[in-house]
Amino acid sequence: MPTSSVENYLKAILHLHEEGVDRVSTTSIAEKVESTPASTSAMLAKLGVRGWLDHEPYHGVQLTAKGRRMAMEILRRHRLWERFLVDQLGFEWDQVHEIAEELEHVGSTELTNRLDAFLGFPKRDPHGDPIPGPNGRFRLVEARTLLAEAPRNIGLVVVGVVDGRDSFLRHLGVLGIELGTRIVVTARHAFDGSLNVRINDGAEEELLAPSVAERLWVDQSNPAPVIVFPESDNPDN
Numbered sequence: 001m002p003t004s005s006v007e008n009y010l011k012a013i014l015h016l017h018e019e020g021v022d023r024v025s026t027t028s029i030a031e032k033v034e035s036t037p038a039s040t041s042a043m044l045a046k047l048g049v050r051g052w053l054d055h056e057p058y059h060g061v062q063l064t065a066k067g068r069r070m071a072m073e074i075l076r077r078h079r080l081w082e083r084f085l086v087d088q089l090g091f092e093w094d095q096v097h098e099i100a101e102e103l104e105h106v107g108s109t110e111l112t113n114r115l116d117a118f119l120g121f122p123k124r125d126p127h128g129d130p131i132p133g134p135n136g137r138f139r140l141v142e143a144r145t146l147l148a149e150a151p152r153n154i155g156l157v158v159v160g161v162v163d164g165r166d167s168f169l170r171h172l173g174v175l176g177i178e179l180g181t182r183i184v185v186t187a188r189h190a191f192d193g194s195l196n197v198r199i200n201d202g203a204e205e206e207l208l209a210p211s212v213a214e215r216l217w218v219d220q221s222n223p224a225p226v227i228v229f230p231e232s233d234n235p236d237n
């Protein structure tokens, strides 16, 4: 059984791969797990011996198929627990990450599969990130765009956050933005990338900082239903 710190390393490397880094450097891993380069090197050597990492001196590391499966399993537990905490225990989405960091290390596959079934095989965690299925693959891969890059004057809906830090989620709360919030970008300012947006069909346009727009995933919303008010039969009304 891998220890929790081994698991954290695997997860950190998986995250860096997901961010598009093919071979991951020791320094970037050390930063991610908040450890020193020296102890990170020692850990990476250990993971290599177990066959979870492909380690090429001076070129960084890469998860092997076996290592990737292990990392996806951890991610699966983490995201399922977050779903459970929000859906079943009534936590807010900015309260669950730290708790899930601990729960993800409970390794029983039977428990994880039952939790998954209990929750109805959810596709996304409360932050909009995809949950891997028992086969270690994501159930859902869909086209989503960063709000910062989304087209203007089109109905968008918030489907995820890039940065799940509690402080960012709380800031979104202040702005009145959560998963499912509808946004229309009406203008994009070339100077700094800030946006004029209309939130949930509000009458007022609001200015959104680039730091927020770069951290929100959006998808095109289904066309809003056209509500036709029936004409009254009674001319006196």
Ligand SMILES: [Zn+2]
Binding pocket: 078, 082, 096, 097, 098, 100, 164
């Ligand atoms: Zn989390």
